Amino acid sequence: MTENTRTSLIEKVLAWSTFLTVFVALYLALVYAPTEKTMGDVQRIFYFHVASAWVGMMAFLVVFVASIAYLLTRQANWDIYAYTSAEIGVFFTTIVLITGPIWAKPIWNTWWTWDPRLTTTLILWFLYLAYGKIRLAIGEEEKKARLAAVFGILAFAVVPVDFFAIRWWRTMHPGALVTSNGIALAPDMMLAFFASLFAFTLLYCYLMMRSVRIERIKAEIRLLKEGMFN
Amino acid sequence: MDKLFYLFLAYSIIWVLIFGYILRLGKKQAKLQKELELFKEVINSKSS
Numbered sequence: 001m002t003e004n005t006r007t008s009l010i011e012k013v014l015a016w017s018t019f020l021t022v023f024v025a026l027y028l029a030l031v032y033a034p035t036e037k038t039m040g041d042v043q044r045i046f047y048f049h050v051a052s053a054w055v056g057m058m059a060f061l062v063v064f065v066a067s068i069a070y071l072l073t074r075q076a077n078w079d080i081y082a083y084t085s086a087e088i089g090v091f092f093t094t095i096v097l098i099t100g101p102i103w104a105k106p107i108w109n110t111w112w113t114w115d116p117r118l119t120t121t122l123i124l125w126f127l128y129l130a131y132g133k134i135r136l137a138i139g140e141e142e143k144k145a146r147l148a149a150v151f152g153i154l155a156f157a158v159v160p161v162d163f164f165a166i167r168w169w170r171t172m173h174p175g176a177l178v179t180s181n182g183i184a185l186a187p188d189m190m191l192a193f194f195a196s197l198f199a200f201t202l203l204y205c206y207l208m209m210r211s212v213r214i215e216r217i218k219a220e221i222r223l224l225k226e227g228m229f230n
Numbered sequence: 231m232d233k234l235f236y237l238f239l240a241y242s243i244i245w246v247l248i249f250g251y252i253l254r255l256g257k258k259q260a261k262l263q264k265e266l267e268l269f270k271e272v273i274n275s276k277s278s
Contacts, residue, residue: 042236
């Protein structure tokens with residue numbers, strides 16, 4: 001079995017398992033989980049809103065780790081992992097920033113407020129957008145990868161601030177799910193919550209795999225072009 | 231407005247964005263794959 005065939009097979013298996021898991025998670029979130037007493041059905045936004053936030057932060061952690069690995073080894077693969085993960089992280093954070101206000105409007109009676117959690121999430125989104133812009137602005141491959149890696153490491157400092165914002169400051173945003181008394185969710189809700197987390201984590205892996213493949217094709221084309229014109 | 235409308239709106243946006251993103255990746259990959267094949271063909275024809 002060639003490398004390409006193996007990658008295609010893994011990609012297909014991952015695509016189907018993601019599709020099935022997402023389907024089950026949707027059923028659990030929209031049908032199985034009980035309706036929350038205070039907020040009503042709109043609370044069901046929570047399952048995929050939090051799952052998106054989780055994947056966004058995980059993606060930025062991958063950027064951080066891959067950036068360190070790149071600076072240590074100077075292997076282009078680490079740069080590809082960092083870049084693709086940043087793009088996917090921005091994508092999932094965009095979902096968070098769209099679904100959050102939709103959930104907030106009927107509950108807080110406003111689409112947006114400069115609450116610590118909301119503000120830090122917005123800053124995070126802008127930072128990783130800037131990460132992408134930096135890459136576009138620099139032409140030279142090695143310099144681009146090096147500067148992006150430094151930026152990817154520094155930008156990660158905001159991720160823990162965003163994560164702990166609801167613990168450190170008084171905020172309108174719902175409190176932490178995990179407390180010293182355990183997870184603050186009814187068992188049926190907890191199942192739907194973990195299913196959506198798992199589904200979106202698989203979706204992240206699938207998107208990463210496809211994006212990395214695209215970046216490798218791009219690199220191969222670049223090499224062929226250099227070979228043709230030099 | 232009914233709370234169910236907000237639920238419908240949020241879920242619709244999530245899935246439209248996700249499918250849009252996957253479609254975009256698919257199109258990008260197909261275009262690059264075609265370009266790669268073309269380059270390989272040109273190189274092969276030059277060397278033969």
